[in-house]
Amino acid sequence: MEIISVKDVCKKYRIFFDKGSTLKERLLFRNRNSYEERVILKDINLSIEKGETIGLIGENGCGKSTLLKLMTKIIYPDTGSLIIRGKVSSLLELGAGFHPDMTGRENIYMNASIFGLSKAQIDMKIKSIIDFSELQDHIDNPVRTYSSGMYMRLAFSIAINVQAEILLIDEILAVGDTNFQKKCYNKLKELKKEKVTIILVSHDLGSVERLCNKVVWLNEGKIQEEGTAKKIINSYLQFMNEKQAINVESSISEQNKNQEKSSEKEILYNEAGEKIDRWGEQEIQILGVNMLDDKKNVKHHFNCGDGATINIEYKKNKDEENYVFGVGIQNNDGNSCFGVNTSIDGIEIKSIKSTGNVEFVIEELPFLEGAYFIDVAVHSVDGRAYDYAKKVYQFNVITAVKAEGIVNIKHEWIIN
Amino acid sequence: MFENIVELFSYKEMLVNLVRKELRTRYKGSVLGFLWTFINPLLQLIVYSLVFATIMRMNVKNYPMFLFVVLLPWIFFQNSVLISTGCIVGNKDLVKKVYFPREVLPIAVATSGLMNLLFGFVIVFPCIFIFHIKITYSILYLPIIILIEYILTLGFSILFACLNVYFRDLEHILGIFMMAWFYLTPVIYPVDLILPYIKYFYINPMTPIAIAFRDILYYGSSPDLLSLLITFIAGLLLLIFSYNVFKRLERNFAEEI
Numbered sequence: 210m211e212i213i214s215v216k217d218v219c220k221k222y223r224i225f226f227d228k229g230s231t232l233k234e235r236l237l238f239r240n241r242n243s244y245e246e247r248v249i250l251k252d253i254n255l256s257i258e259k260g261e262t263i264g265l266i267g268e269n270g271c272g273k274s275t276l277l278k279l280m281t282k283i284i285y286p287d288t289g290s291l292i293i294r295g296k297v298s299s300l301l302e303l304g305a306g307f308h309p310d311m312t313g314r315e316n317i318y319m320n321a322s323i324f325g326l327s328k329a330q331i332d333m334k335i336k337s338i339i340d341f342s343e344l345q346d347h348i349d350n351p352v353r354t355y356s357s358g359m360y361m362r363l364a365f366s367i368a369i370n371v372q373a374e375i376l377l378i379d380e381i382l383a384v385g386d387t388n389f390q391k392k393c394y395n396k397l398k399e400l401k402k403e404k405v406t407i408i409l410v411s412h413d414l415g416s417v418e419r420l421c422n423k424v425v426w427l428n429e430g431k432i433q434e435e436g437t438a439k440k441i442i443n444s445y446l447q448f449m450n451e452k453q454a455i456n457v458e459s460s461i462s463e464q465n466k467n468q469e470k471s472s473e474k475e476i477l478y479n480e481a482g483e484k485i486d487r488w489g490e491q492e493i494q495i496l497g498v499n500m501l502d503d504k505k506n507v508k509h510h511f512n513c514g515d516g517a518t519i520n521i522e523y524k525k526n527k528d529e530e531n532y533v534f535g536v537g538i539q540n541n542d543g544n545s546c547f548g549v550n551t552s553i554d555g556i557e558i559k560s561i562k563s564t565g566n567v568e569f570v571i572e573e574l575p576f577l578e579g580a581y582f583i584d585v586a587v588h589s590v591d592g593r594a595y596d597y598a599k600k601v602y603q604f605n606v607i608t609a610v611k612a613e614g615i616v617n618i619k620h621e622w623i624i625n
Numbered sequence: 626m627f628e629n630i631v632e633l634f635s636y637k638e639m640l641v642n643l644v645r646k647e648l649r650t651r652y653k654g655s656v657l658g659f660l661w662t663f664i665n666p667l668l669q670l671i672v673y674s675l676v677f678a679t680i681m682r683m684n685v686k687n688y689p690m691f692l693f694v695v696l697l698p699w700i701f702f703q704n705s706v707l708i709s710t711g712c713i714v715g716n717k718d719l720v721k722k723v724y725f726p727r728e729v730l731p732i733a734v735a736t737s738g739l740m741n742l743l744f745g746f747v748i749v750f751p752c753i754f755i756f757h758i759k760i761t762y763s764i765l766y767l768p769i770i771i772l773i774e775y776i777l778t779l780g781f782s783i784l785f786a787c788l789n790v791y792f793r794d795l796e797h798i799l800g801i802f803m804m805a806w807f808y809l810t811p812v813i814y815p816v817d818l819i820l821p822y823i824k825y826f827y828i829n830p831m832t833p834i835a836i837a838f839r840d841i842l843y844y845g846s847s848p849d850l851l852s853l854l855i856t857f858i859a860g861l862l863l864l865i866f867s868y869n870v871f872k873r874l875e876r877n878f879a880e881e882i
Contacts, residue, residue, distance in 0.1 A: 222880065281724040283879045302722040308646055310653045319646060322638040323723055331638070 211294075212375060212406050213280065215255040218289035220275055221246045249275045251430045253289070259374075260404035262397075264411065264421035264438060266445055271427045273410045277301060277377050280408065295406070298324050298373030303364035309353035313344055313363055316352050320364070324371045334370050341396070342366035343389070362389060369396055376400065379410045394420070414442050443609065450512070450607040489594035492527040493561070493587040498601045500583065511574050513608035513617050519569040521585050523596075525561060529589060532558040536569045537584035538576075539600070546581065546615055552590055575616040576606045629872060633726050643733035648740060662741055663748060666693075666700055677813055685815060687843075690756045694842035695812045695835045697745040698771075702778050702831060703803050705738035709782035710789045710796050717882050727875045728868065731786040735778050742771070749842065763840070763847035770837045770848065773857045777830055780863035787871040790881050811835050830856050 225244040250272045257263055265273045278284045279291055281299040306323050307316050317338055321331045339348050342362045344355075352360065369376070397420060401407060411417050417424060417438065424441040426433045428448075434441050501518045502508045511517055519536055535550030551558060582600040589595070610617055652661040670693050678688035685691050709731040713720060716730055753760065789795040810831045811819065819826055826832045833856045837848035 278879070283721065283724050285876045297724065299723065302718070305722040306719045308650055310650050311646065319642045322636070322642045323719070323725055325636055325639070325725065327635075327638050328641075 210259045211256055212259040213255070213257040213294075213408075214290075214292045215253050215276075215279075216290045216292075218250060218253040218279065218286040218291055219248070220250040220272075220279065220284070220286050221248050223247075249430055250279075250286075253430075253432060255425065255432070255435075257406060257408070259295075259406055260401075261423055262401050262407040262409065262421045264409050264417035264424040265427060266411070266414065266417060266424060266442070267427035267433075268449070272430045273427055274301070274379055276427070277379055277408065277410055280375075280377055293375065295374030296325070296372075297375045297377060298368060298371045299377040299379075300365070300368045301377070301379045303361050303368065307352055307360070307364065310351055312351055313342075313348040313355070314339075316363070317367055320367045321371055324368070324373070326371055330372070334372070338366045338370045341370060341392070358386070365393065369393070369400070373405065375406045375408070377408050380412065414446070418442055446609045450609065486599040487597065489586075489588070489596040491596050492525075492529055493532065493595040494524045494526055495585055495587060495596045495598055495601075496522040496524055496564075498522075498583060498585050498598070500602055500604050509604050511604060511606050513576060513578070513606055513610055514573050517571045517574050517604075519571070519583060519585075519602075521567045521569070522565075523561070523567065523587060524564045529595070530559075531590045532561055532595075533586075533588050533590055534558070534567045534569075535584075535586040535588065537586075539582050539584065540576075540615055541580045541582075544615070546576065548584075550586070550588075574606065575618075577610060577612060577615060577617050578606055578608050579615075580605050626869070626872075629726065629868075633728065636726055636729055639725060640729050640733050640736065643729065644737045644740060647733060647737035662744055666697055666745055667748075669700070670696060673813055683814065687756050690752055690758070691815070691839070691843055692813060693752065694749060695838050697742055697749065698774055698834065698838050699807065699810065699812050699831070700745075701738045701742040702774065702781075703807065704741075705735040705778045706781045706785060707796075707799060707803060708738075709734040710785040710799055713786050713790050713878060714793070714882055720882060721879050727787075727878060728783055728871055731782040731871075732779065735775065735782045738778065739771070739775055753842065758843060759845040761845055761847070763845070764842075766837070766848055767841055770834060770841070770853065773853060773860055774834050776864055777834070777856070777860035780860055780867045783864070783871050784867035787867075787874040787878075790874065790878055806831070811839075827852065830859055 223244045224247050253276065265276065267273050275284070277299070278301070279286055280293060281297055281301070282293075283299075283301075304320075306320055308319065311319065314335070317335060318328070318331055321334065321338075322328075326334070339345060342348075342359075342365075344359055344363055347355065347359065352363070355363070394416070397407060401420070407420070409417060409421060421438045423435065424438045425435040426441050426445050433448075434444060499507050499520045500509070500511075501520055502511065503516045505518075508517075521534065521536075533550050533552040535548070537548035538546045540546050581604055583602040583604070584597075584599045585601060586597040587595045588597065608617075648662075649659070652658050655661060657664060670689060673692055673696070674689040677683045677692070678685070712730045712734050713727060719725075720727060720730075785795060785799065806829070809826070809829055811826070812835055816823065816836060833849065833852035837853055840846045840848045
């Protein structure tokens with residue numbers, strides 16, 4: 210049975226720049242009433258069946274909370290229709306309507322009646338509410354004497370025990386200590402079994418994945434994707450990572466632009482504009498270092514497992530007997546993650562062109578999330594540096610893999 | 626409208642709790658607590674009696690009693706309307722975060738005012754015996770007059786509560802306005818003084834109510850039923866009108882405050 214049906218819902222907010230809300234201001238400064246219309250939700254279509262647990266995810270400001278407020282009838286859509294069949298309990302804010310001078314018990318009656326319960330219904334529920342909140346000893350004290358944790362526990366207990374058919378929860382599961390949180394999750398699971406429809410807004414994707422059988426991803430006021438929790442959360446994470454990458458990319462290229470002129474001939478500065486560590490007589494001079502993706506675009510951001518190429522451009526100022534090219538990668542903490550050179554790999558180079566480039570091709574970047582730096586070097590077989598530059602290039606790895614450490618070791622689990 | 630009223634009815638427990646909260650927490654923390662419900666009108670009574678019986682020498686027998694039986698209903702009306710006006714804006718947190726029929730808020734204010742009026746009558750009745758006012762069967766009209774005043778008060782409370790969300794000045798304008806209204810209602814003076822202009826005074830719906838309270842509780846005569854009937858109908862129409870305006874404006878409350 211369809212319990213919530215949202216059809217073509219649009220919602221705009223008027224953002225007034227300087228609104229007069231008093232009569233005088235309205236009369237005197239009519240032209241001050243200029244405003245900007247901001248579209249919060251656009252053409253939302255959603256059908257929710259009874260007993261489903263839906264997760265709403267999306268960036269800040271994408272309209273999740275507005276959609277919840279529409280569902281509770283706190284605000285109304287500009288166009289489109291919203292049909293809700295059943296009693297709604299919303300946990301948009303815990304403890305709204307608590308009076309500090311009234312006791313916990315009085316506040317239970319007050320608060321539960323705001324959700325539309327009758328006295329008889331509350332009488333029936335009061336024991337389970339008090340038990341759930343674990344406030345037996347304090348329930349007859351005024352709420353103002355409660356710690357903030359106790360306050361939240363009481364509020365949550367009421368909201369979750371009011372026997373709603375539809376429960377709307379906005380980012381408030383981080384209540385109380387770990388034990389209480391666990392209890393909340395179990396309660397939600399219990400409600401799920403009782404065929405209560407739950408709609409959950411959260412940035413805690415882990416709990417969304419555990420609780421919800423369906424996830425709706427909102428992006429800039431539209432439904433970007435909806436489907437099974439795992440699938441949507443993955444594509445959402447992917448999207449967020451890429452978005453972060455674009456931010457990183459643009460901020461780095463901004464920095465590079467400022468340096469372009471000074472670094473035409475020599476790399477003396479790294480991306481952050483700091484003077485880099487560099488030594489050697491420059492018989493062979495390193496002109497530039499870049500990291501490319503599979504499509505040969507210069508990039509500063511990679512996903513774990515991407516292919517990449519480190520490209521070193523050089524210029525020969527003086528002929529030498531032998532040449533060794535080396536590449537090292539270190540992480541943000543300064544730990545060397547990997548270092549290798551042509552000599553270690555058994556490649557002998559007796560002659561090079563007067564100008565050219567060396568490509569270091571990485572099939573799969575194994576690194577976990579973080580910032581990494583590239584060192585490059587040209588030196589002789591016996592280790593005399595022609596040109597040695599540390600931290601000449603920075604790249605970031607962003608990944609959905611949550612494992613700890615530096616590298617992602619390919620693995621599988623076999624449980625016997 | 627019918628659906629709305631059914632829904633409102635299912636929130637009656639909230640109404641009861643709000644009224645209880647209003648009555649219990651208003652004077653919380655003060656030494657005299659709930660006693661202020663009685664002391665407040667008594668102090669007003671003393672001030673007005675001093676001014677109008679002793680200084681202005683209003684020629685009325687038992688002036689304090691004459692004043693008291695109308696002053697209480699007036700305070701009920703005035704306080705309910707004034708407090709209701711700010712009640713939606715004042716309950717911002719609730720209105721923005723929880724769904725419930727918003728009219729519960731002004732109705733609760735008016736109803737707790739009504740409760741205060743009833744508590745006030747607890748003092749009035751002993752006074753009636755002390756001042757030997759003859760009680761006739763007309764006392765049976767009292768609940769009807771209180772009901773008519775309640776309907777009228779609800780009408781104004783609901784109307785001003787929703788308008789104030791859009792024009793916040795209303796709260797302040799209303800303070801002065803109420804003072805004028807008080808003097809234009811025969812509360813502190815007998816109707817005889819305004820007899821030449823009485824028809825203008827009847828535009829004010831509080832006039833027949835004030836006169837009726839005084840007829841029953843001070844003169845011991847029966848009230849003028851026709852003017853009460855007209856007031857009742859006017860009050861009912863006002864209430865229906867206010868309720869519809871409220872329901873229409875209610876949709877944008879959460880965005881406006």
